């Protein structure tokens with residue numbers, strides 16, 4: 001389903017948004033992230049898929065491949081560490097704590113009794129647990145009933161204490177806030193709620209590193225459309241803020257894609273304010289299975305997103321297989337369930353000529369997709385794709401060898 005957003009604007013990036021998320025602040029976050037050994041020192045690849053573009057009859061498709069960002073497997077590795085570093089610097093202003101020193105673990109003794117807590121669908125929690133372990137503080141992660149054991153173990157491997165609840169993602173967010181209040185811990189969440197905006201803002205600012213690299217990799221040459229998958233809206237807000245500030249009134253058209261069962265952003269677009277999802281909120285796209293919009297992210301999405309759409313779980317699985325397969329012209333890519341949602345949305349739209357027309361898609365469109373995760377749940381990936389991530393990566397390496405021979 002597609003909903004054109006009547007509140008989208010095409011003016012230059014508004015000053016009130018710039019006061020919250022800006023290219024200048026993104027630059028600082030990016031420099032700090034370069035000090036963390038869990039992040040690749042190189043920019044993630046921006047892979048062109050000419051074969052798929054020809055098949056779909058569009059002008060071009062670029063995939064920014066965040067599966068290569070970090071050993072943590074997803075773009076979420078960019079958000080939690082920045083929010084944690086900024087929080088610690090705010091809490092100990094007199095100590096003049098530098099980001100490099102924090103990432104080198106030089107302030108561990110100061111932080112041993114400092115505890116951070118967050119709810120997660122998986123990827124944010126893994127990022128926070130790993131960052132806390134590096135810096136030397138304690139981390140508690142609250143998981144809802146649908147987070148798989150495989151994802152739980154991946155988080156626990158970074159030393160986090162796991163609290164499992166019977167309820168939904170949104171209930172796990174409330175439980176993290178309760179635990180923090182009772183125990184004097186600090187919530188480091190990727191979603192905002194009333195009275196809690198500074199930390200999710202810092203998380204989203206970390207994501208802008210992806211946009212900064214894209215601008216460098218393309219020499220600022222624009223895409224006509226950017227498809228962004230939505231959970232609570234943080235990824236989309238982080239990228240839109242940067243690209244909107246950079247391109248101004250000539251910004252690309254932004255399309256946000258969600259699972260049909262977890263359509264909180266789509267519903268927000270219809271309501272004109274942050275709204276709840278209407279479905280079960282359970283989806284194979286685990287990272288996007290969120291029932292409530294982040295109100296802070298919505299401040300960016302309401303004026304910045306042109307179209308909101310929903311897809312089925314099967315669309316995501318088909319897109320995972322398509323990217324894994326590759327072709328003579330297109331490199332095979334390992335893309336997880338949530339990572340492929342942008343591509344799945346594009347394919348769904350192009351199947352319906354009227355909807356594609358409404359979204360302004362035609363043979364000249366140059367589309368940017370963000371593969372936000374690799375095989376973050378390897379057993380699920382193997383089951384859905386019918387091939388292990390290692391095997392796809394081997395074919396990827398062989399493809400690259402052929403291309404450079």
Ligand SMILES: Cc1ncc(COP(=O)(O)O)c(C=O)c1O
Pocket residue numbers: 074075076121123124190229230231232233234235236286287288290338339372373
């Ligand atoms: C792989 C992946 N992609 C996209 C998203 C969506 O990000 P957000 O919740 O900030 O909208 C998530 C969220 O966890 C995710 O894990």
